[in-house]
Amino acid sequence: MKRNELAFEFDSAWKNISSREKNEVFEMAEDYKEFLNNSKTEREATREIIRRAEENGFKPISELIENNEKLIPGMKLYSNNRNKGVALFVIGKESILNGMNFIGAHIDSPRLDIKANPLYEDSELALLKTHYYGGLKKYQWVTIPLSLHGIVIKRDGSKVEVAIGEDEKEPVFFITDLLPHLAKDQYEKKLKEAIQGEGLNIVVGSIPFDNENIDDRIKYNILNILNEKYGIKEEDFITAELEAVPVGKARDLGLDKGLIVAYAQDDKVCSYACLNAILEVENPDRTCMAIFVDKEEVGSIGNTGMQSKFFEYSVIEILSLLGEDCSPLAVARTLSNTLALSADVVSSYDPNFPDVFDKRNTAHAGRGVALVKETGSEGKNRGNDANSEYFELVRRLFDDNNVKWQIGELGKVDQEDNGTIAYMIAAYGIEVIDCGVPVLSMHAPYEAVSKVDVYMAYKGYKAFYLNK
Known part of the structure; x- marks a missing residue:
């Protein structure tokens, strides 16, 4: 044989x-x-x-x-x-x-879930706090465009569906990373420690609301936009299920188009x-x-x-x-x-x-x-x-x-x-x-x-x- x-x-x-x-x-x-x-x-x-x-x-x-x-x-x-x-x-x-x-x-x-009390203002930026879901490498989720998907349940019981960032005309969201010029200490850390879970905070705004008498005007401006578009208030985040996921559609991968990346x-x-x-x-x-x-x-x-x-x-x-x-x-x-x-x-x-x-x-x-x-x-x-x-x-x-x-x-x-x-x-x-x-x-x-x-x-x- x-x-x-x-x-x-x-x-x-x-x-x-x-x-x-x-x-x-x-x-x-x-x-x-x-x-x-x-x-x-x-x-x-x-x-x-x-x-x-x-x-x-x-x-x-x-x-x-x-x-x-x-x-x-x-x-x-x-x-x-x-x-x-x-x-x-x-x-x-x-x-x-x-x-x-x-x-x-x-x-x-795997994804980033938005916390129950997420929105805050710090150093001329409005950000959302997240809690990562599933086994992911945290460093992969910084500096990529993100979209927000999910639902918000308002106090009257009505449900609002949210999907922001997939349309090219819509804004996207972003988690910052340290520039290499200042990353000497970061380079010395283990890969899984270079980005901390509590550091996965998503940038959602930077323009202050046009009223000098309001505190945290950038945060307030984001709340105002959300209220005008979806009719939701800050307290509605508590019962919401919002997920941050990568922006973009599934695409062919390779010159022969034999693979799909998504x-x-x-x-x-x-x-x-x-x-x-x-x-x-x-x-x-x-x-x-x-x-x-x-x-x-x-x-x-x-x-x-x-x-x-x-x-x-x-x-x-x-x-x-x-x-x-x-x-x-x-x-x-x-x-x-x-x-x-x-x-x-x-x-x-x-x-x-x-x-x-x-x-x-x-x-x-x-x-x-x-x-x-x-x-x-x-x-x-x-x-x-x-x-x-x-x-x-x-x-x-x-x-x-x-x-x-x-x-x-x-x-x-x-x-x-x-x-x-x-x-x-x-x-x-x-x-x-x-x-x-x-x-x-x-x-x-x-x-x-x-x-x-x-x-x-x-x-x-x-x-x-x-x-x-």
């Missing part, structure tokens, strides 16, 4: 791809960029997912409950979790007690691929479910994170609408018979930083969707470790459907420190493996992915949904 008949090697997903599929890759990339542009925050992502779902025939579960309707195979439904997460279902022909084909992804991303691709790239896959599912044998959750970047906590009961309660609602037993035993059987993919990104090998990667076991941009058997840190602690039998099932499924895939991990064993929602899914007795798109510069203000990897993730997720 020849040596190459025994050997195995991952190579570029662009190789041997048909002209038709190559066109589909680039067409999907244009739609994906639009999705990113409309989904910079978890609220915006939820709204965009629901909009696209409704355009493809999905109806809210609440509507069926109100009309006392029962489900039938082929029906498409969604459940909105406080405008920060959503679950989608396509009802299958088989009993749901036999389990579902389920994919979970998250739609939150903010928040972790984990909206997998969310997008999963959404596209389930939108195309029609009359499946097994019920298909997709869930898009919040708070993954801070431990999947709260009532919108994967650790909440939203997933479980959504399944119970479906059981009820199907007229099935909703006892704890029936719910347990449904979940333990379910198969899942944890759709989250994985690090992509970066030739600029080779020392932290095991090149043989790290995903590469352009080699397809990555399967990650184990996650966690310090000896696989706090992570998921997929069963070999299940890994083989997914591998065979992808191979049978011409899905280009590769293996991945975050980095070298002693460097690795990561986690996904997979271990929370596994806690229900569900078979699950991480499966996602490799990302360059993960958690940076701008991240990069390969267009062909996005396409292969979509193709793999769709094959998984249709697997019997």
Whole structure:
């Protein structure tokens, strides 16, 4: 037997791809960029997912409950979790007690949250205080243009949506950094200490209000502008949810336009691929479910994170609408018979930083969707470790459907420190493996992915949904 008949090697997903599929890759990339542009925050992502779902025939579960309707195979439904997460279902022909084909992804991303009492004036500048969200490198967030997104709840209960800085005619915001001429002491600090969290204060104004009798005239001028445009007062910051994120639209990267650079691709790239896959599912044998959750970047906590009961309660609602037993035993059987993919990104090998990667076991941009058997840190602690039998099932499924895939991990064993929602899914007795798109510069203000990897993730997720 020849040596190459025994050997195995991952190579570029662009190789041997048909002209038709190559066109589909680039067409999907244009739609994906639009999705990113409309989904910079978890609220915006939820709204965009629901909009696209409704355009493809999905109806809210609440509507069926109100009309006392029962489900039938082929029906498409969604459940909105406080405008920060959503679950989608396509009802299958088989009993749901036999389990579902389920994919979970998250739609939150590292960012700067505006504090509850943020606005102040200092040295002829008005600034907003922030609290960074998720695992980010603080030094990357200074001296880049920022926009403000979110909502403000006024005292009368009305909601004001805010989005300032994305339009080229609108102002942007900015965090200053020390000039190199005065940075002698800063240079001596460790990288993570060079910029302090309490130093991530955003410049929002510099012109004083035209009234000599008012204190803090620059701050007052900003409040006056906000009141004129949005009808909000300083006290409304207390109940607001405002996020500072990088300005700009998703763009093609490289002369060959094979990559996409954009903010928040972790984990909206997998969310997008999963959404596209389930939108195309029609009359499946097994019920298909997709869930898009919040708070993954801070431990999947709260009532919108994967650790909440939203997933479980959504399944119970479906059981009820199907007229099935909703006892704890029936719910347990449904979940333990379910198969899942944890759709989250994985690090992509970066030739600029080779020392932290095991090149043989790290995903590469352009080699397809990555399967990650184990996650966690310090000896696989706090992570998921997929069963070999299940890994083989997914591998065979992808191979049978011409899905280009590769293996991945975050980095070298002693460097690795990561986690996904997979271990929370596994806690229900569900078979699950991480499966996602490799990302360059993960958690940076701008991240990069390969267009062909996005396409292969979509193709793999769709094959998984249709697997019997």
